Amino acid sequence: MSVTKPYHMFRSYPDNAADHRVRRRTCLWLMVLIGWISACSPAPESQEVPSPTASKLQVQNDFALPELATAQAQLAVALSRINSPRQQEAALKQVIQQHGRQRPVVAQARLALAYLSLGGDYRLAGPETCRAAIAAYRDIAREFGDLAAVGAKANWYVGWIATDLLGDVDTGMAAYWRVADQFAGIAHLLAPTAPWVTLVQAVMGTGPDNDQRAVHPPLSDIALLEIVRNSPRSDERQAALDRLASSAPAGRVTGYALRSLLGRTQVPESIIQQAVSCLQSASLEDPLWEEVASLLQEHRRPDSAAGKAVSVKP
Amino acid sequence: MNSLLRHVRHYLCSFQLRLFLTLALTVTVFVAGTGYLAYLKARQSVESQIQRYAIGSADQIAVRVHAFLSQHRHSVGLLKSALENGLVDASDPRRLLQFFHLLKQNHEAFVNIYFGDRNGNFTMVPPQLPEVHKVFDPRLRPWYRGACQTGRLYWTDVYTFASSQAPGITASMPVFGSGGQLAGVCGIDIDLSTFSRFVKSIKVGTHGYAYIIENQHARVIAHPDIVGHQRDPRPMDSLAAAIRQLRAAQQKFGVTHIGAEAFFTAISNYPDKDWTVGVTLPMAESFEHIRTIKRATLTLVAVAVALSWLSSYLLTVNLVTPLKRLQQGFERVSGGDLDHRVRITHPNVVASLAQDFNRMATSLRQSQAALEETYRALAEKEKMAALGMLTAGIAHEIKNPLGIIQGAAQVVANTQRPMEMRERAAQFIIDEVQRLNMTLKTFLEFARPHRLRLEAVDAHQLLRQALAYIEPSASQQKIQLEMDLSAPASVCRLDPDQIHQMFLNLLINALQAMPHGGHLSIATANDGSSAGNASTESPGGFLVIHLQDSGCGMTAEQAEKIFEPFTSFKDDGVGLGLAIVQRTLQRHGGHIAVRSRPREGTCFSIHLPLPPNGEDHDA
Numbered sequence: 001m002s003v004t005k006p007y008h009m010f011r012s013y014p015d016n017a018a019d020h021r022v023r024r025r026t027c028l029w030l031m032v033l034i035g036w037i038s039a040c041s042p043a044p045e046s047q048e049v050p051s052p053t054a055s056k057l058q059v060q061n062d063f064a065l066p067e068l069a070t071a072q073a074q075l076a077v078a079l080s081r082i083n084s085p086r087q088q089e090a091a092l093k094q095v096i097q098q099h100g101r102q103r104p105v106v107a108q109a110r111l112a113l114a115y116l117s118l119g120g121d122y123r124l125a126g127p128e129t130c131r132a133a134i135a136a137y138r139d140i141a142r143e144f145g146d147l148a149a150v151g152a153k154a155n156w157y158v159g160w161i162a163t164d165l166l167g168d169v170d171t172g173m174a175a176y177w178r179v180a181d182q183f184a185g186i187a188h189l190l191a192p193t194a195p196w197v198t199l200v201q202a203v204m205g206t207g208p209d210n211d212q213r214a215v216h217p218p219l220s221d222i223a224l225l226e227i228v229r230n231s232p233r234s235d236e237r238q239a240a241l242d243r244l245a246s247s248a249p250a251g252r253v254t255g256y257a258l259r260s261l262l263g264r265t266q267v268p269e270s271i272i273q274q275a276v277s278c279l280q281s282a283s284l285e286d287p288l289w290e291e292v293a294s295l296l297q298e299h300r301r302p303d304s305a306a307g308k309a310v311s312v313k314p
Numbered sequence: 315m316n317s318l319l320r321h322v323r324h325y326l327c328s329f330q331l332r333l334f335l336t337l338a339l340t341v342t343v344f345v346a347g348t349g350y351l352a353y354l355k356a357r358q359s360v361e362s363q364i365q366r367y368a369i370g371s372a373d374q375i376a377v378r379v380h381a382f383l384s385q386h387r388h389s390v391g392l393l394k395s396a397l398e399n400g401l402v403d404a405s406d407p408r409r410l411l412q413f414f415h416l417l418k419q420n421h422e423a424f425v426n427i428y429f430g431d432r433n434g435n436f437t438m439v440p441p442q443l444p445e446v447h448k449v450f451d452p453r454l455r456p457w458y459r460g461a462c463q464t465g466r467l468y469w470t471d472v473y474t475f476a477s478s479q480a481p482g483i484t485a486s487m488p489v490f491g492s493g494g495q496l497a498g499v500c501g502i503d504i505d506l507s508t509f510s511r512f513v514k515s516i517k518v519g520t521h522g523y524a525y526i527i528e529n530q531h532a533r534v535i536a537h538p539d540i541v542g543h544q545r546d547p548r549p550m551d552s553l554a555a556a557i558r559q560l561r562a563a564q565q566k567f568g569v570t571h572i573g574a575e576a577f578f579t580a581i582s583n584y585p586d587k588d589w590t591v592g593v594t595l596p597m598a599e600s601f602e603h604i605r606t607i608k609r610a611t612l613t614l615v616a617v618a619v620a621l622s623w624l625s626s627y628l629l630t631v632n633l634v635t636p637l638k639r640l641q642q643g644f645e646r647v648s649g650g651d652l653d654h655r656v657r658i659t660h661p662n663v664v665a666s667l668a669q670d671f672n673r674m675a676t677s678l679r680q681s682q683a684a685l686e687e688t689y690r691a692l693a694e695k696e697k698m699a700a701l702g703m704l705t706a707g708i709a710h711e712i713k714n715p716l717g718i719i720q721g722a723a724q725v726v727a728n729t730q731r732p733m734e735m736r737e738r739a740a741q742f743i744i745d746e747v748q749r750l751n752m753t754l755k756t757f758l759e760f761a762r763p764h765r766l767r768l769e770a771v772d773a774h775q776l777l778r779q780a781l782a783y784i785e786p787s788a789s790q791q792k793i794q795l796e797m798d799l800s801a802p803a804s805v806c807r808l809d810p811d812q813i814h815q816m817f818l819n820l821l822i823n824a825l826q827a828m829p830h831g832g833h834l835s836i837a838t839a840n841d842g843s844s845a846g847n848a849s850t851e852s853p854g855g856f857l858v859i860h861l862q863d864s865g866c867g868m869t870a871e872q873a874e875k876i877f878e879p880f881t882s883f884k885d886d887g888v889g890l891g892l893a894i895v896q897r898t899l900q901r902h903g904g905h906i907a908v909r910s911r912p913r914e915g916t917c918f919s920i921h922l923p924l925p926p927n928g929e930d931h932d933a
Contacts, residue, residue: 080480083422121441123411153445160444188445222448253449287434287453 063087071099079112089116107144111153114140122165130165134158152183156219163230173231179223180243188216221253228257237261238270245274250282255289262295272299330634334626341622349615356607364600365567367519368580368593372566375516375524376582376591379536382423382512386485386502387467389421393500394487397429404429404489404497407437414439423512425482425505426475429489430458431498442477450476452499457486461499464488469587472506472528472535480505483535510540522595525550527557529588549573557581557592570594636664643671652679700879704761707880711753711888715746722746753888760879760890766809766901773806773813773857773922774799777836780817784825792831801838804857806922808902813922816898819891820861820918826884827865827916835862841921850905852923859920868910876908 068074078091092109099105114136118125125133141154155178163172227240241261244254258275261267275296282289325331396402402413414427418439428438430452436442442450452458455476460468470484482505491497513524513536526536534540534550549572556570560581570579576597581590636658643656652675658668725731725739777799788795824834841856868876868883875881877896882889899906903923910916 080478121411121415121439122444123441156445164444216446217449219445222445225448252451256449288451291434 063090065091065094071095071102071105074099075105075108078109085116085120089113092116103144104147104150107140107147107150110136110140110144111150111157114154114157118161118165122161125165127166130161134161134166137161148183148186149188152179152186152219155179155183156223159223159226163226169230169232173227173236176223176227180220180227180240183218184220185218186220188219217251217253221247221251225253225257225260229260234268238268241271241274245278249278250289252286252288254278255282255286255292258292259288259295262292262299267299272296328634330630333634334630337626337629338623341626342619345618345622346615349611349618353608353611356611357604360600360603360607364578364595365580368522368578368595369566369582371518371522371524372580372582372591372593375513375518375593376584378516379513379526379591380585383485383504385421386424386504389417389424389427390467390485390487390500390502393417393427393429393502394489397489397497397500398491404431407435410437411439423504423508424502425480425508426477426503427501428452428503429498429500430455432496438477446477457484457501458499461486461488461501462496471530472533475503475505478505480507482506482509506535506540509536510538512536514538518593519595519599521599522593524591524593525553526584527554527590527592529561529590532558535589553579553592553594557590561590569597632661633664636661636668640664640668640671643668643675647671647675647678652682703880704757707889708753708757712750715750718746719743756888756890756894760894760897763894763897763901764809764812766812768807768809768902770805770925771808771810771813772804773808773859774801774804774838776808776810776814777817777838777859780814780821781836783818784821787825788834791825791828793825793828794831794833796833796835798835798837801840801857803840803855803924804838806857806902806924808922812898813902816895819895820920823891824861824863824865824916827863827867832864832915834864836860837862840924850900850903850921850923852903854924854926856904856921857924859922860917861920862915862917864915867912867914867916868908869912873908873910877906 065074065077068077075092075095078088078095082088082091092113095109096106114133115122117133117136118129137154137157141151141158144150144154155175159172159175159179161172162168162175221244224240224244228237228244231237231240241254241257244251244257248254255278258271258278261271262275275292279289279293279296282292284290284293396413397404403409410429414429414437417427418424426438426440428436430436432453434451434453436447436450436452441447456470456473457468460470465488468486470486472481472483474481482503484501484503486499486501488499489497509526513526516524518524523538524536525534525538527533528535532554534554537550537553539550552570552572556568556579560566560568560579566582567578567580570577577594578597578600579595580593582593583589584591639656639658643654646654655672655675656668658665719742722739722742726736726743728736731739777797781795781797785795821834828834837860839858839860841858843855872883876883877892878889879893880889881893882891896906899920899922904921906921907919908916909919
C-alpha cells in the first residue's frame with residue numbers, strides 16, 4: 001500500500017525515507033545563508049591613506065620635494081620651505097638642472113646658491129668664503145647681465161660683500177656705482193612667492209604691515225645709500241646724496257643717507273641745506289626723520305658752526 | 315489544473331500556513347523593530363561620541379598650542395632678563411649674535427630671534443637679507459611698537475616678516491636699561507608655516523584636522539593647507555565663516571559645508587588670546603562608523619529574519635506534519651483499518667497523542683474481535699432457535715395429518731368395514747398427503763427462497779392479473795372489489811413471479827378475512843421520498859400499494875406479531891405467508907406496513923422501490 005505524504009523540505013521524524021535528501025538540502029540552504037551573510041558583512045577598511053601629492057622629486061637620498069607645475073613655484077618652494085642649507089642647496093641645483101632653459105629662474109637659483117655659499121650667517125663668514133662668493137656673483141653678473149634685476153642684485157652683493165665683509169671699500173664702491181649707474185630704478189628682485197605665502201596673503205588681505213614688497217626700494221638707491229655710508233671721499237658721498245635727494249627727497253633711503261651724513265662731526269653746508277630741504281617734505285612722525293631733525297638741531301646750536309647757518313622747520 | 319488550484323487554495327487556508335505566517339511575521343516585526351531601534355540608538359551614540367571627541371580634541375589642541383607658544387613666551391622673557399641684567403651685552407653685537415645662535419640651536423621652532431635698540435640698530439638670527447637690513451628700522455615694526463606701548467609681553471597680530479616676506483606672529487618684550495629707560499625690544503618670530511606644521515602634527519581622527527582662527531579679523535592663522543601647496547583660500551574662508559556662525563550662536567559644535575563636502579566642526583577658545591581653535595572632521599569619515607553599524611544591523615536583522623522564518627517553518631512543519639500523520643491514522647482507522655498504527659517520536663505532545671491513538675486502535679481491534687465472536691455466537695443461537703422453531707412448526711403441521719392418515723389407514727386396512735367407509739378413508743389419506751405436500755412446499759419456500767430474477771415490470775399489470783385470479787371467489791363471497799391504480803409511476807425492477815405470488819397471498823388473506831362478504835379496495839400512489847423505513851431507501855422513491863379490507867381486523871398485539879414466522883390467527887394456517895411476503899419485499903428493497911383494528915378491517919401498505927428518473931421506463 002502506498003501512502004501519500006505531504007512534501008516538506010525539512011522533516012522532524014528521522015525514520016523517513018527522504019531524510020538524506022532533506023539533510024542535503026538543509027546543508028545547501030545553510031551554505032547559501034552563510035555566503036549571503038559573508039557578502040553582506042562590511043569589508044575591512046583599507047589602511048591606505050592617499051598621498052596628498054601626485055609625484056615627488058627625489059632631490060637627495062633622504063630628501064624629496066613635491067613636483068610643482070611651474071619652474072617659478074618649484075623655485076619658490078626651494079627658497080622658502082627648506083631649513084637645512086645643505087638640502088636647500090640641493091633643491092636649488094635640482095631646479096637649475098630641471099629648468100635649465102628658463103634663464104630668469106636659473107639666475108635666481110644661482111643668486112640663492114651664491115648667497116648660501118656665505119654660510120648660515122654671513123656675519124661669521126671668513127675672507128675666503130667672501131671672495132668665493134664675490135666670484136660667484138661676478139659670474140652671475142657676467143652671465144645674466146642682460147637680465148637687469150639679476151645684474152643689479154649680483155653687482156650690489158659684490159659691493160656689499162666687499163665693503164661690509166671684506167673691508168675692500170674701493171671694490172665695493174665700484175660695484176655700487178655700477179648698480180647706481182647701470183641699473184638705476186630697477187625694481188628689487190625678490191624671490192618668487194611660495195604657494196603657501198600666497199594662500200595666507202589671500203586670507204589675510206593686504207595692509208600697511210603686510211605689503212612689504214611694495215615698499216622695497218630699488219637696489220640702485222640702496223647702493224647710493226651704501227656709498228654715502230661707506231665712501232671715504234666726501235665728493236663721492238655728496239654725489240650719491242644728490243642723486244638720492246633728487247629722486248626721492250622724502251624717501252626713507254634719503255633719510256638714512258642724511259642721518260648717516262649728519263652723524264659725522266664735519267658736515268658740509270650743502271648737506272645741511274639738503275637736509276633742510278628734505279625735511280620740509282618728510283614726515284616727522286617717522287623716527288628716522290625725527291633723528292634727522294634732531295641731528296640737524298645739533299648742528300644749529302650756537303656752538304656749532306653749521307647751526308648758525310641753517311634754520312630747520314619743526 | 316483544477317487539482318492544482320484546489321491544492322493551492324487548500325494550502326492557503328491551511329493551519330500550517332497560518333501558523334507559519336503568524337510566527338514568521340511576529341518575529342520579523344519584532345526583530346526588524348528591535349534592529350531599527352538599536353540602529354537609532356547606536357547612531358545617536360556615535361554622533362554624541364563624535365561631538366564629545368571633537369570638542370574634547372579642540373580643547374586639548376588649545377592646551378597644546380598654548381604649551382607650544384609658551385616656550386616662545388618664556389624664551390622672550392629669558393632674553394629680556396639676560397639683556398636687562400647684563401648677562402648679555404646688548405651693545406656688543408658679536409656677543410649678542412652668539413647668544414642668539416645658541417638659543418636658536420636649542421629651539422628649532424624659533425624662526426627669528428632678534429633685538430632692536432632704540433636707535434634703530436637691529437640684530438637678528440638668522441641674519442636678514444643685507445638689502446633688507448640696510449633699510450630696516452625696527453622701531454617701525456609692530457612688535458616693537460606693541461611692546462613699547464604695553465611695557466610687557468606683547469603678541470602681535472599676523473603680519474608679514476620683512477626679511478622672508480612670510481606672514482607670522484611675534485612675541486616681544488621691552489628691554490629696559492638700568493635707569494628704567496627703554497633700551498630696545500627683543501622678539502621671537504613664529505611664522506604661520508611653522509605654526510601650521512605644529513598644528514598639523516596633532517592627529518585628529520583619520521582625516522580630520524585642526525586650525526586656529528584669529529577672531530578679530532576672522533582669518534586663519536594656522537591650518538594644514540598652509541603647510542602644503544594649496545593655493546585656494548576658499549576652504550579657509552568657509553571655515554572662518556563657519557566658526558563666526560558658531561561663535562555667534564554660542565555653540566561649540568556644528569556642521570560645516572566646504573564645497574560639496576560636509577564636516578563636523580568643534581571649537582574651543584584659546585586661553586589668553588583672541589583666537590579660536592577649530593577641529594574639523596569629515597562627516598563621511600564619522601558616518602563610516604554609522605554606516606558600519608547600519609550594515610551590521612541590517613545584516614543581523616536579515617539573518618535574524620531569515621533564521622526566524624526558517625525556524626518558524628521548521629516549527630510549523632514539525633508540529634503540523636505529525637498532526638497530519640495522526641489525521642491520516644484516524645482516517646485509516648475510521649475506514650476500518652484497525653491494524654494501522656502511527657509512529658511519531660516528536661514533538662512530545664503529538665507523540666503522546668499518537669501513543670493514545672495507537673492504544674485506542676488496539677482497543678478497538680480487540681473490541682471488534684470480541685464483538686465478532688459475540689455476533690457469531692448469537693447468530694449460532696438464533697440459527698438454533700429458528701431451527702427449533704421451524705422443527706416445532708413442522709412437527710406441529712405434520713403431526714395432525716399423520717394422525718388422520720393413521721386412522722384412515724386403519725379403516726382402509728380393516729376389511730370388515732364397509733367399502734364405502736373404506737373408500738372415504740382412502741380419500742382422507744389422499745387429501746392429507748396433498749396437504750402435507752403443500753405444507754412442505756411452503757416450508758421450503760421460506761427456508762430456501764428462490765433467486766431473484768429482476769426485470770422492469772409494471773406493478774399495476776401484476777396487480778390486475780392477481781385480481782383476475784380472485785375475482786370469481788370474491789364474487790362468490792359477495793365481496794365488492796374496488797381498484798384505483800392511479801400512481802403515475804408503476805414500473806419497478808421486480809421478480810414478476812414472486813411479486814405476483816405475494817399479491818395473491820395478500821388478496822387471498824383479505825378474502826379469508828371477509829367470509830361473509832365485505833369490501834376490498836386496492837389503490838396505488840407514488841411516494842417521492844427516498845427514505846422508506848429504517849432499513850430501506852430508494853433514490854427514485856416508492857410505489858405504494860394500499861390493500862384495504864373490511865374484515866374482522868386485528869388487535870395491536872396481533873398486528874405486531876403478524877409477520878413473524880409460524881404465526882397465524884387462522885385455524886388451518888401455517889403462519890408463514892406474511893413472513894414470506896415481508897422477506898420478498900425486503901429482498902426487492904421494499905417494505906410492508908400494516909394498520910388494523912378489530913372489526914374494522916385491515917390495511918396493508920406495500921412499498922416497492924422505483925428506479926431513479928430516466929431508468930427502465932421502457933417496460
